[in-house]
Amino acid sequence: MKAIEYRLPKDFDKSFIVFQETGKFFPCPWHYHPEYEFVLVTKSTGRRMVGDHIGYFEEEDLVFMGSMLPHVWVNDAVYSSGQATHPADAIVVHFLDNFLGQDFLSVPEMEEFRKVLRLSERGMALKGRTRRKINTLLKQMPPMNGLQRLSTLLTIFDIMANTQEYDLLASPKFVQNFQYESSDRFRKVTEYIMQNFDQDISLPEIASVASMGVTAFCNFFKEQYRVTFVEYLNTVRIGHACKLLAENDRHVVEVAYECGFNNLANFNRQFKKFKNMTPTIYRKTLAI
Structure with a gap:
């Protein structure tokens, strides 16, 4: 199964992407892209593949993925056959590491979040209180104006930087391109x-x-x-x-x-x- 590279169009007046994916099923194939990505499933069930990890998703499932990590969400047959009583729905956020400028991640205040970005090379399934807090914020983002969205995203970064409530998904062997900033x-x-x-x-x-x-x-x-x-x-x-x-x-x-x-x-x-x-x-x- 060959992964294809995806690029999402970004509004000229926005530094990152927030969108709601709604339809009979999630349409994206096995793919990757340079952006980091949050995927919050609000409706639907099925399997997700992140690198070499195969897992199952349901409502409120939340995953954070690093740049160029192949992934796909495959809905259960009831959705792909059009027999579900409601459409599949997810909230997705994409951002590049330099979306706020080349030096943004280098500032001292971002030190802990830089560790999160390194971990995200393998994909992170959030859980517990952390997932509930971030899901609440993500659901509020689609109708927000630009500054509200940015403020909310930074709040999510802070939550991510101070939690241990996650499971790493893809194996280190799968992730071949190590770019750690350590010694x-x-x-x-x-x-x-x-x-x-x-x-x-x-x-x-x-x-x-x-x-x-x-x-x-x-x-x-x-x-x-x-x-x-x-x-x-x-x-x-x-x-x-x-x-x-x-x-x-x-x-x-x-x-x-x-x-x-x-x-x-x-x-x-x-x-x-x-x-x-x-x-x-x-x-x-x-x-x-």
């Missing part, structure tokens, strides 16, 4: 993981790559990615497994060992933890 030390660490994830990587080993002690490295890593090193390593391995499951018909056991898992039981357990389904069901889902 050369972290670049070396991520490159080492990508080159060696199919082998055992101990904490002392990876800490030495960063020229750090184990405790300092663990704190450093958790601060940057908001997950532990082991959790991150497993998402890389599961992401590669998704690629292999989609591209060939090799046995699941072969895929498990090629991705760095030393037994099938652990592979199945980790895969279900990150993808909410077994490897076999994931492969069957891709074939639908």
Whole structure:
């Protein structure tokens, strides 16, 4: 499935895009674009794919996605067949990283939100009180004037910068173009993981790559990615497994060992933890 690049027209007197998508079903195919994007589903149910993540959406589902991350929302059959009692509806916000000028994200006040943008390279499904607060604000945005919209968007940025209520979607392995603003030390660490994830990587080993002690490295890593090193390593391995499951018909056991898992039981357990389904069901889902 080849993703196509989409560009949305922006009004000449507005710095970012807010629109309401309403119809029998959501029409966009598997696509990507340079803008960051909020998608709030207000009516409809179905499946969503964000990178190599397959999930299910319903009313009030809210996802924030980074630049150039492929995605698609596919309505349940009752919508695509025209049998739903109401149209599918969503509120969408698109903005570029320089929509308020080249230096906007460089100001000190944006430091925490810059971390959010880095995380959004994988897609973020918001949840809990954070989702409820942002959804309320997004629903108010379509009829607002320009300054009201901008003020509301900045409020949403502030909420995003101060929450842990989200799930990351696409795997790090899927997101090939890393553009983190952190140190050369972290670049070396991520490159080492990508080159060696199919082998055992101990904490002392990876800490030495960063020229750090184990405790300092663990704190450093958790601060940057908001997950532990082991959790991150497993998402890389599961992401590669998704690629292999989609591209060939090799046995699941072969895929498990090629991705760095030393037994099938652990592979199945980790895969279900990150993808909410077994490897076999994931492969069957891709074939639908």
